[in-house]
Amino acid sequence: MKRIHLIIGAMIVLGIGLIIQASGDMSTYGTFQEAQHTGKKVKIVGTLARDKEMKYNPEVDANFFSFYLTDENGETQEVIYHKEKPRDFELSEKIVLTGQMHDGTFRATDILLKCPSKYKDEELKMKS
Amino acid sequence: MAEVQQQVAYLNEHLWVGQIGHLAMVTLFVTAILAIYSFFKAGKLKNAPWMNLGTSAFLVHTISTLLVIGLLLYSMFNRFYEYNFVFEQVSDDLPTTYVFVAFWEGQIGSFLLWMFWNIAMGWMIWRSKSEWAAPVLGFMLIIQAFLASMVLGIYLPGDIPIGRSPFTLLRDLNDAPIFSSADYIQSIRKMANGLNVLLQNYWNVIHPPTLFLGFAATAVPFAFALSGMWYKDHKSWLPIALPWALFAGAVLGTGILLGGAWAYEALSFGGYWAWDPVENTSFVPWLILVAGIHTNLIARNTGYSVKSTYGFYGLAFLLVVYSTFLTRSGILADTSAHAFTEMGLQKQLLLYLGTLMGLFVLLYIRTRKSIPVIEQEEKLSSREFWMFIGSLVLLFSAILITYTTSIPVYNKVFEGIGSLIGKDLSSWHRAMPLEPIAHYNKFQVWVAFFLGLLTGLSQWLRYRALGWDQNKKSYFNRLAFHAAGALALTLLVNLWLSIHAWQYQAMLFASSFAVIANTDYLIRQIKGNIKLGASALSHAGLGVMLIGILSSGLNQDIISKNTNILKEDFGSLADESLFDNVYLTKNIPQRMRDYTLLYKKDTIIRNERFYDIDIYKQGTDGKMTDKFTIHPGVVYDDQFAKILSVNPSIQRYWNRDLFTLVAQVNAHHSGNEALHQLEDSLTYRKMNTHLKDTFETKTVKAWIEAIAFESSNPDYQPEPGDLCISPIFMLESKSTGKIYRSKPSIVLRGNVVYSLSDVVNEVNTKIRLSDDLLDEYFRQEASANYSKLELKQGQEAQVQGYTFHFAGFNRHPEHPMYRADSSDIAISAFLEIRAPNGSVYQAEPIYYIRGNRPYNIPVYLPDPDLMIRFTHVDPGKETIELQVGNDHINQWTIPFEISSDYPRDDYVVLQAKIFPGINLFWSGGLLMMAGLGLALWSRKKQRRSTNA
Incomplete structure (x- = not known):
């Protein structure tokens, strides 16, 4: 057994360990129910509940934005995001939230918007 | 629909462009195939006629490719909107400078840009006339043929499309009633997309060409490695491929740095690196390429690590192709902020990746046994041993980054398996980590740690441990000296930064060690012979860059963060990157830590609105220490309909940047769409x-x-x-x-x-x-009952019980309703009016003549309710004429409309952060690239002198 082989072997073992650890960081998409149940941080995919009120009044608090999101189970829940209202928020097709329940509302720490792409938009316009 | 269209004789189309273009496209593809065949024949038979045939085919391929690019640029410059490509990329108002950007911004254009650079690389290889030229060109052209197939646009039997042609007509792609009009081009002109204004900046002029040159250059060592295996000559290609790998490393690295600079300066990502999948997939090939450069050096100098060199050069380019697959197949759409949209090339891209991988693996399996392996072990005290460990660390880094970045791929695979076995495997699907940046940093901090130490350790060792026994003592002495120096530097940096995690302290020590040991090498060992300093220069640069990452990344200070957030109210939320906006009202100073901000005004330039915000900084004694104005802004589309993006403003100092970003503008500044909505909702x-x-x-x-x-x-x-x-x-x-x-x-x-x-x-x-x-x-005016009076200067007269005294003229009257003109004859009269009850009023009505017409500006005295008009001047009698009347304003019914839900239009929401030591990051990165460049230059010199 050569020294280098030992080192490579050790690195492979370490690598597998690290990959297992990295896998532990991977998340899954959850629901409000799970967030409520576990109290842990989760990712939730959903759509904006357009019939409910959306609040962002920077004059009062530039770090308070609230809206309602309907998750994949169809549950609608108020979401508070202590940051500005993201641009083109209303245009989103889908919203991916990261966050957790706190004091009865879902507190988002990150919001990712899926907007219809410019290309698709143009195509629709042309075909109609 | 197609039949209907054929009956229309369209006007103003330039179909010849598409016809020639398509012909050129087919030619370039066929000649690429012909060239591949000929070059491999030439390589195998070592025979000149095949080489000449290959060269001719490559020449025709080159001309055809240039013709395709030329035709497309020509159509773009002349706005031939009948072509979908032109319609999508340019518009009438696009400045000429950005036509090139528009060319390579889309998927098709960027493939052509890549092909262009491949051709450039190809001719440079050809010019070298080495015996390696034939197979290397053959392999390069295989890559080229795949790239060409992406833009070929032909149909196989069964209507299977191969590539997307840039010469497709808009009317063939879309069914719309507009195409029944013969002169449809006129009507679609206005609809042309044009280049997104976000992409209209100089970064986009330099970043994509650099990156694609890097990709093309990375293919060269790959092609050499394949050729080496094909020839079963595992030695002589190594020194020839090395300069190519150095060139690729320098260019690709510069491309990535440029991308970071672009993201930092012009985009709203709020930093230069965010571990975004698109960023990651261009970074990983670079890491592997650099590992390959190191094993190539080992192989050339000692004969060890030949297999690894094959592996790294192979993997580097395969990862480039994997990156192409990820960013262009639409697979990253859910996880990345800036991947391309899907274009239907998924299968073709997979075939590309699979073929190259298969080719590499097959060749490797076939020749594995003939690759020389040195039985004797590398000595622990040799440079090659530690260099090799360093390469493994780079590989580690690449594996870990790729593992997480590829999550969407695993989901796709599960989806595929699920549909194959008829089960729903969506419970297997995974999402990106909840804290992606922390996730990547957690692992990469150790990569940085080991790399920092290894560069310092191995720099002072010699290949094959030459002279180790004599030098052992001085080596360890020096090592101790460097470690002490690194410790001192670590402590020094700790005075400046606050680093809490021990992992980052370890990284700081290793980075400092890299800086000290390599700088010492530069000073002491090479004694001014800069050619020998390439590696030490790169590695010192790496150390500086790593310290820069620690300072500007870890010690980022969001100064606009609301620090009054109470832990008991918000729990762990208080520690998240939330609450970081500050609200600024126009003309009202706002404190933000030891800064005072004053939003003064906003200005519109082209399609951007800039906010002028004064910043005053107070010292600990409360005195002002610094004052400057920042101009962060927002970018609108050309119609000002909506905001497309924000434009940060960066105040630079030698030791830090103050970075500001408009997080939110008021509704009135959000573009016309929002403005109309607002007006409707009031x-x-x-x-x-x-x-x-x-x-x-x-x-x-x-x-x-x-x-x-x-x-x-x-x-x-x-x-x-x-x-x-x-x-x-x-x-x-x-x-x-x-x-x-x-x-x-x-x-x-x-x-x-x-x-x-x-x-x-x-x-x-x-x-x-x-x-x-x-x-x-x-x-009211009709019933005002005016009385006329004529007065000379100094005279008095009575009207309605009021005594009017005309005190004198003013030949330069001023009034908000009067704007003086040089041709005007204008005067005002000083009047003193005494009321019956004894009160005295003053008035100065104006009379002026402009262009032969008399005008007057009356004075209204509210309290006595008198309207006084100065209506005439009689130069002969030297009198003025006044008209005095009662308007009964207190009886007027004043109609108006009032809204009390008007959103404020005088504020902006700002985010501000400080990046300490960000210049260490940039300069370290540049030093690293300069080191690679220097290595390339000194190898060329060396080779030239050995040839001579």
Whole structure:
């Protein structure tokens, strides 16, 4: 057994360990129910509940934005995001939230918007 | 539809471009295949005729490719909108400079750019006339043929499309009634997409070409490795491929750095690196390429690590192709902020990746046994041993980054398996880590740690441990010296930065060690012979860059963060990157830690709105230590319909950057779409009141205090003959009790009525006057009962019980309603008016002649209710003529509309952070690239001198 082989072997073992650890960081998409149940941080995919009120009044608090999101189970829940209202928020097709329940509302720490792409938009316009 | 279209004889189309283009496209593809065959024949038979045939085919391929690119650019410059490619990339108003950017911005154009660079690399290889040229060109052209197939645009039997042709006509791609018009091009001109204004900047001029040159250059060592295995010559290609790998490393690295600079300066990502999948997938090939450069050096100098060199050069380019697959197949759409949209090339891209991988693996399996392996072990005290460990660390880094970045791929695979076995495997699907940046950093901090140590350790060792026994002592002495130096530097940096995690302290020590050990090498060992300093220079650069990452990344300070957030109210939320906006009201200073911000004004330049914000910095003693103005902004589309992006403003210092970003603008600055929505949503209450009558709205108690006959609205430019009526409203805030003044106006100019509304942001009130106010004015004026009087200077006269004294002239009268013109004859009269009750008033009505027409600007005295007009001057009698009347303004019914839900239009929401030591990051990165460049240059020199 050569020294280098030992080192490579050790690195492979370490690598597998690290990959297992990295896998532990991977998340899954959850629901409000799970967030409520576990109290842990989760990712939730959903759509904006357009019939409910959306609040962002920077004059009062530039770090308070609230809206309602309907998750994949169809549950609608108020979401508070202590940051500005993201641009083109209303245009989103889908919203991916990261966050957790706190004091009865879902507190988002990150919001990712899926907007219809410019290309698709143009195509629709042309075909109609 | 197709049949219908054929009956229309379209006007103004340039079909010849598409015909030649398509022909050229097919030619370039066929010649690439021919060249591949010929070059491999030439390589195998070592025979000149095949080489010549290959060269000719490659030449025709080159000409055809240039023709395709030329035709496309020509169509773009001339706006041939009948072509989908042109329609999608340019528009009439696109500045000429950005036509090139528009060319490579899309998927098709970027493939062509890549092909262009491949050709350039190909001819440089050809020029070397080495015996390696034939197979290397053969393999390069295989890559080229795959790239060409992406833009080929032909159909195999069964309607299977191969690539997307840039010469597709818009009308063949879309079914729309507009195409039944022969002159449809005229009507679609205005609809052309044009280049997104976000991409219209100089970064986009330099970043993509650099990156794609890097990709093309990375293919060269890959092609050499394949050729080496094909020839079963595992030695002689190594020194030839090395300069190519160095070149690729320098260019690709520069490309990545440029991408970071672009993201930092012009985009709203708030930093230069965010571990975004698209960033990661261009970074990983670079890491592997650099590992390959190191094993190549080992192999050339000692004969060890030949297999690894094959592996790394192979993997580097395969990862480039994998990156192409990820960013262009649409697979990353859910996880990345800036991947391409899907174009239907998924299968073709997979075939590309699979073929190259298969080729590499097959060749490797076939020749594995013939690759020389040195039986004797590398010595622990040799440079090659530690260099090899370093390469493994780079591989580690690459594996870990790729593992997480590939999550969407695993999901796709599960999806595929699921549909194959007929089960729903969506419970296997995984999402990106909840804290992606922390996730990557957690692992990469150790990569940085080991790399830092290894560069310092191995730099002072020698290949094959030459002379180790004599040098052992001095080596360890030096090592101790460097470690002490690194410790000192670590402590020094700790005075400046606050680093809490021990992992980052370890990284800081290793980075400092890299800086000290390599700088010492530069100073002591090479003694001014800069050619020998390439590696030490790169590695010192790496150390500096790593310290820069620690300072600017880890010690980023969000100074706009609301620090009053209570832990007990928000729990762990208080520690997240939330609460980092500050609200700025126009002209009201706002404190933010030891800074004071003052939002002064905003200016529109082209399609951007810039906010001028003064920043004052106070020292600990409260004295002002620094003052500057920042100009962060927002970017609109060309129609100002909406905001596309924000434009950060960076105040640079040698040791830090202050980075500011507009997080939110007020509704009135959000583009015309929002503005129209806003106007529609405001509710106005119609009212009629008399002077001094109080009324109430949701937010205020109010009354009209007086009426003025001028306006101070900055948007209003008075013209002769204007009638301007401005009631002065007093608004008392219900919440604060403060009283605000509002002065809306209505202006009659000729036959046109202008209503100048007025806004009081503090009470969310907007008031606009109704046209009926003019009717009221004329009704009252008709019954005003004017009396005329003529006066000489110094004279007095009585009207309606008031005594008028004409005290004198003013030949330079001033008044808000009067803008002096050099041709004017203008005077005002100083009048003193005594009322019956003894009160004395003063008035200065104006009379002027402009272009032979007389005008006057009256004075209204509210208290005695007198309207005084200066209507004539008689030079002969030396008299002036005045008209005096009562307008009974206190009896007027004043009609107006008031809204009390008007959103403020005088604020901006700002984010500000400090990046300490960010220049260490940039300069370290540049030093690293300079080191690679230097290595390339000194190898060339060396080779030239050995050849001579």
